[in-house]
Amino acid sequence: MSSLETRPAPDRPLIQIEDLWHTYMVGTPFERVALRGLSLEVRSGEVVGIIGQTGSGKSTVLQYLNGLLRPTRGRVRVGEHDLGRRGADVQAVRQMVGVVFQDPEDQVFEPLVGDDVAYGPRQLGLPFEEIRARVRWAMDAVGLPFEEFKDRYTFTLSGGELRKAALAGVLALRPRVLVLDEPTSGLDPRSRAELWERIRDLRTRDGLTLVLVSHDMDEVARQSDRIYVLHDGAVVAEGTPREVFRESARLEALGLALPEVTRVCQGLRALGLPVPAGVLTVEEAGDILAALLEARP
Amino acid sequence: MTGRGAVIVCDRVEFSYAPHRDGAPPVLRGISLSIRPGEHVAIIGPNGSGKSTLARHLNALLQPTSGTVRVGGMDTRDPTHTRAIRQTVGMVFQHPESQMVATIVEEDVAFGPENLGVPHAELRRRVRDALEVVGMWDARERPPHLLSAGERQRVAIAGVLAMEPACVILDEATSMLDPRGRNEVMRIVAELRRRGTAVVSITHLMSEAAAAARVVVLSDGAVLMDGAPGAVFARADALREIGLDLPPVTELARRLGRAVGGIPTDILTVDGLVAALAARVAASR
Numbered sequence: 001m002s003s004l005e006t007r008p009a010p011d012r013p014l015i016q017i018e019d020l021w022h023t024y025m026v027g028t029p030f031e032r033v034a035l036r037g038l039s040l041e042v043r044s045g046e047v048v049g050i051i052g053q054t055g056s057g058k059s060t061v062l063q064y065l066n067g068l069l070r071p072t073r074g075r076v077r078v079g080e081h082d083l084g085r086r087g088a089d090v091q092a093v094r095q096m097v098g099v100v101f102q103d104p105e106d107q108v109f110e111p112l113v114g115d116d117v118a119y120g121p122r123q124l125g126l127p128f129e130e131i132r133a134r135v136r137w138a139m140d141a142v143g144l145p146f147e148e149f150k151d152r153y154t155f156t157l158s159g160g161e162l163r164k165a166a167l168a169g170v171l172a173l174r175p176r177v178l179v180l181d182e183p184t185s186g187l188d189p190r191s192r193a194e195l196w197e198r199i200r201d202l203r204t205r206d207g208l209t210l211v212l213v214s215h216d217m218d219e220v221a222r223q224s225d226r227i228y229v230l231h232d233g234a235v236v237a238e239g240t241p242r243e244v245f246r247e248s249a250r251l252e253a254l255g256l257a258l259p260e261v262t263r264v265c266q267g268l269r270a271l272g273l274p275v276p277a278g279v280l281t282v283e284e285a286g287d288i289l290a291a292l293l294e295a296r297p
Numbered sequence: 298m299t300g301r302g303a304v305i306v307c308d309r310v311e312f313s314y315a316p317h318r319d320g321a322p323p324v325l326r327g328i329s330l331s332i333r334p335g336e337h338v339a340i341i342g343p344n345g346s347g348k349s350t351l352a353r354h355l356n357a358l359l360q361p362t363s364g365t366v367r368v369g370g371m372d373t374r375d376p377t378h379t380r381a382i383r384q385t386v387g388m389v390f391q392h393p394e395s396q397m398v399a400t401i402v403e404e405d406v407a408f409g410p411e412n413l414g415v416p417h418a419e420l421r422r423r424v425r426d427a428l429e430v431v432g433m434w435d436a437r438e439r440p441p442h443l444l445s446a447g448e449r450q451r452v453a454i455a456g457v458l459a460m461e462p463a464c465v466i467l468d469e470a471t472s473m474l475d476p477r478g479r480n481e482v483m484r485i486v487a488e489l490r491r492r493g494t495a496v497v498s499i500t501h502l503m504s505e506a507a508a509a510a511r512v513v514v515l516s517d518g519a520v521l522m523d524g525a526p527g528a529v530f531a532r533a534d535a536l537r538e539i540g541l542d543l544p545p546v547t548e549l550a551r552r553l554g555r556a557v558g559g560i561p562t563d564i565l566t567v568d569g570l571v572a573a574l575a576a577r578v579a580a581s582r
Contacts, residue, residue, distance in 0.1 A: 030443055054445040054475045102473065159344035185472045186391070188343040188501055190540030215475045218545060257476035260504065260545040260567055267571035273578065282549050289549075290556035293577060 013041035014177065014209055015065065015097075020074030022060050022233075034060040036233035037074070042177065047203065047210040049224030049241070051217070053255045056230040058181075058213050065179055065211065066097040079176075095124070098175030102182045104166030105159070113157065114139070114150030117168045124173070131172075138171040141206075143198050160191030164198070171202070178202070179211040184219065196223065218259045221245055221280040229254065246278035261285040303331035304464045304495050305355055305386065309364035312350060312518075316362045324350045326518040327364065332464060335493040337486060339506035339526075342515030343540040348499045351515065352468045355497065356386035369463065384413065387457030391469040393449040394442075396456065402428070402444075403437040406455045413460070427458040431485055447478025454485060464495040472501065483508060503530070504544040507565040514541070527563030546570050 022035040035057050042048050052058050063069040064076050067083055067090040076083040078093045101107075110116035117138055121131040136146040142164040149165075157165060163183075170178065183199075184192040196219075202208045214220050220227060221241045229237035229244060231254050237244055245251065248258050248266050258266065265279040265288070275292065279285045312325040324347050332338055332355075342348050353359040354366050357373040369385045371378040390396060399405035406424045415423065428434040431451040436444065441452055450470060457465055467486075471479045483505070486496050498509065506512050512529040514522040516539045522529050530536070530547050543551070547563075550570050554560040559577050564570045 030440075032443075052475075053477055054447050182473070186344075186469060186501060188540050189503070189542035191344055215479075217476070255475065255477035257480075261549055263567045264546060264549060264570050264574075267567060268574060271571070271575050273575070282545050282552065285549055286552035286556065289553055289574065293553065293557040293574070293581070 014044045014079060015042040016075070016077045017041065017061070017064065018075040020061075020064065020071055020076060022057075022064075022069065022073075034233055035074075038230070038234050040228050040235055040238075042209060042211060044176075044209055045203075045207055046225045047212060047223055049220040049227040050211065050213045050230060051215075051220055051227060051256060052230030057233040058230055060233075061230070062099060062101075062179055062181060062211075062213065065177075066099050067093040068099075095173055096175055097177045097179060098170040098173050099179040100167055100170050100181065100183060102185070104170075105162035108154050108162055108166055108169075111153055111155075112150070113144065113152045113154055113165050114146070116154055116165060117172050120169055120173045134172045134174065135168075138168040139165075141171060141198065141202055142168045143194060144168060158191075160187050160194070163187060163191070163195065167195075175208075177209040177211065179213075181213045182215065183212070184214075184216070192219075217245075217257055221259045221262070229256070241280055242278040245280060248277070265289075303333050304369060305332040306367045307331065307351075307354065307364070308367075310351075310354060310361045310366060311363045312347075312354065312359065313362050323362070324518050325354070325361070328515075328518070328520055329364075330513060330520060330523060332495050332497060334463065335490055335495055336511065337490050337496045337498070337509045338511045338513060339509035340497060340499045340513045340515060341501070341503070341506045341541060342521075346515040346539075347518040348515055349468055352388070352466050352497070352499050355464075355466055356388050357382045358388070384460050385462055386464045386466060387460055387462040388466045388468060389450070389453050389457055389470045391472055393446075393453035396453045397441045397449070400440055401437070402433060402439055402441055402452050405441055405452060406437075406459050409456055409460045423459045423461065424455075427455040428452075430458055430488055431455045432481065445478070447474045447481060450474060450478065451481065451485070454482070458489075458494075462494065464497065465489060467496065467498040467500075469499055469501065471498075471505065479505070503542055504546070507544045507547070514539075526565055530565065531563055 018039050020035050020038045024032045024034055050058055071084040079096055081088050081093050108116050110119060114135060117135045118131050121134050139146045139149060144161060144164050184195055203210060212223055224241055227241055227244045228235050245258055245262050251258060259280055261282055262279055265275045265285060268275045279288060307328050307330050310325050310328040311323055313323040328351060340348050354361060357379050360374045366373040368382045371382055373382055397405055398408050403424055406427055407420055410420055410423050428437055431454050433451050433455060441449055471482050489496050500506055507526045509526060512526045513520060514529060530543050533543050544565060546567055547565055550560050550564040551562055554562055560573055564573055
């Protein structure tokens with residue numbers, strides 16, 4: 001599969017979902033509609049955040065992004081592949097979109113780190129040298145230097161290292177889009193910051209496109225270029241983090257928390273102080289509020 | 298360390314997964330602490346600091362290599378006490394699925410006390426009471442696997458509460474929950490404290506730890522700090538050195554304090570910072 005064949009025209013989004021519907025357990029008493037006409041798109045090179053309460057449809061959408069589910073009502077296009085069409089090349093889509101599911105370390109099963117990262121490329125039937133090159137690249141990219149870590153036992157890795165190994169296993173398939181579901185849950189603050197540094201590097205160096213699903217609003221606000229807010233199986237808001245988090249009352253009504261510093265600014269605005277809406281980071285809030293306090297006579 | 302009136306007393310607890318093998322590093326290195334009735338203690342620490350290993354010592358899932366853990370006075374190394382210890386200290390894990398045993402919610406919650414031989418009327422009272430505390434009584438006839446992650450976690454907590462424990466341990470129990478699910482668990486924790494049940498929460502979320510009455514910081518298998526959240530989060534540099542961080546609101550308060558002065562450094566909540574900033578603005582008018 002050459003990547004030229006899957007490269008879309010520059011003006012088209014890389015991934016496009018239109019009016020997608022999904023119902024679980026059709027025809028049983030437990031029938032539940034998970035997606036109700038959801039539409040979203042992912043453009044090449046951007047970081048798209050997806051937020052929403054548990055049950056809003058996030059996990060279902062993820063399963064469409066790499067062809068684990070096939071649309072029966074609505075349209076899902078990934079690159080040149082229309083997943084609703086019979087005979088669509090699902091294999092090619094899975095190579096193009098790598099999904100790192102929640103707690104990926106639960107799926108680390110080879111005794112040696114290098115073998116675990118090599119598992120995916122081996123399944124693709126690639127030649128030995130190519131597999132080795134990919135594993136080396138992927139391990140170096142996530143910050144587990146190949147020579148140092150390839151022969152380590154997976155059970156000796158720390159939580160943060162295991163998460164990186166699992167990420168490397170997906171990267172070794174050389175996807176163009178990386179989908180991350182709760183990538184840093186269970187990691188301590190330093191491991192979280194390190195992992196994000198690696199992911200940002202991959203994006204700038206290798207032009208990776210990212211889709212991020214997280215309950216951590218601070219993380220989504222900080223990392224995303226654009227955010228979709230899902231509720232009850234549909235998109236209820238879309239925009240830059242600033243645009244989305246400016247609608248604080250609406251997000252809270254949907255059961256989503258605002259980043260802490262956004263709430264501080266919100267509280268000050270409610271008291272009539274001149275603080276802008278949609279402030280997202282500690283750094284930004286620090287500058288704005290320091291200026292406010294100093295401006296007072 | 299005195300253990301008078303405490304639910305759990307750890308005295309110089311050391312633990313190694315392979316104590317007889319040379320070079321196997323100990324996971325816990327002399328931990329002493331006690332948990333008092335009705336107390337809410339958060340345990341934080343970097344990955345690999347021994348938090349979950351310590352939690353598993355508190356209800357006899359693991360026994361110390363040396364030192365002692367006593368639960369209600371009972372030594373966890375004595376297997377004849379194991380059953381009584383697990384009734385006293387209940388544990389809720391990150392993935393509630395691993396604790397679900399029955400096909401409907403009510404039966405799942407009844408499973409523990411039923412095995413203890415709790416009489417029928419008492420059993421019904423306990424199940425109802427536990428499901429009401431977690432706000433899942435109306436869902437009592439639903440199959441657990443069709444609940445959301447947050448609802449399943451609440452059912453898992455109810456299953457522990459039905460044992461009427463003196464202490465509940467939440468081992469990263471909120472890490473997979475959305476903000477609403479997390480708030481719901483925080484509400485349950487507040488209700489348990491009101492009833493006099495101690496809660497130990499193990500968490501990676503600094504904001505969640507800030508809501509506890511006491512924070513214990515583990516580093517490399519030892520207690521690095523043990524105190525009120527305000528005092529613990531005032532030591533930002535020591536926390537950062539071991540890979541932890543401050544809650545964003547505390548970090549913002551410190552920045553502002555450095556930039557313009559007159560902001561207390563022990564601020565832990567959004568409301569607290571808003572009030573402090575409003576007071577600062579009013580004072581300079």
